[in-house]
Amino acid sequence: MNRKSIFLSLFFLAFLFLYAQESGALEQKIQDLTASVEVVPVFSLSLDNPNLSFGMIGPGQTKTLGEGYYFNEVKCRSNSGRNWYLKMQLTSLQLLGKEYHLSTPSLKWKVIGNTGSAEPVGKMRFEDFSAQPILLYASLGDDNKGKEVALKFQYQLALSADAPAGTYVGQIMFTLAESP
């Protein structure tokens, strides 16, 4: 038997050995399928009552809207994954039927309850309005994933001694934005 034959025989035996090992191995096969879904974006703001109507009020008197409960509620929802900010601004405050406008410090606001991951400004204490938008709430955590954030408000009008008696009305504007 020459060298070549010996080599070939050894190679064949080695292969048979490996094949026998392979045949005894437990088998496994896989099949894959793709799964997908698109979660729609949400960016919403709602307010149940933007009109502040204090009714009849006399000089030196103070009147609170929503006393014992709340006057209006704003709801915010965003799932953009980014921070958002809720702002509020007084757009008008006047004597009904007359061209008499009160200064913004006459009116105050208070957050008397809220949901959400952060704490709002002005919670449980009356704050002054200003000529500029007020930053009420800066989102946190799950607020950025679509969890609804609701804030409930009361308003208080303190009429100065030199202001005329009458029915006073006001209007406020809320803004939901991704910039502070």
Added chain:
Amino acid sequence: MKGITLTLLILLFLPFCANAAIEITTDHRPLTFAVMQLGEEKELSGLGAYHNLISCSSTNGNTWYLKISVLQPLTAGQEAIPLENFRWQMAWTNGTGTVTNPYQFKGFSLFPDTVYISGPNEATGSAVDFQFKYQLKIPEAQVSGVYSTTVRFTLTEIL
């Protein structure tokens, strides 16, 4: 000498020509939940029957197992939908073996979950078919975007 060499070569290549002993096939239908709202729940079940048909066969004579898993949760970038919100159900089989979660929805796992254990005479070449349904519930708080993953069916002789 030449004859011996030729015989050896033939014997070397014969095993590679043999048929596979176990086989799994799918209908290749992707799990497309399309567009969903926050808090929405959806079921993929075709016309009320099933969404996917999976077929398994074996000629090995060994017990085999059909398993299901996902390679990751439904993911979009850094965001993921919780695994327990994505569920599967084996709705029907013509097999006579053991169904591990009889016709109930179960949350997907990253580790293969045993769906079925073959019965006697189910490793002799006949195909055993399985029909699958799926459910997905979007949480009330979930960042918007397109989420995806890979669902893996494993046919194995390993428990």
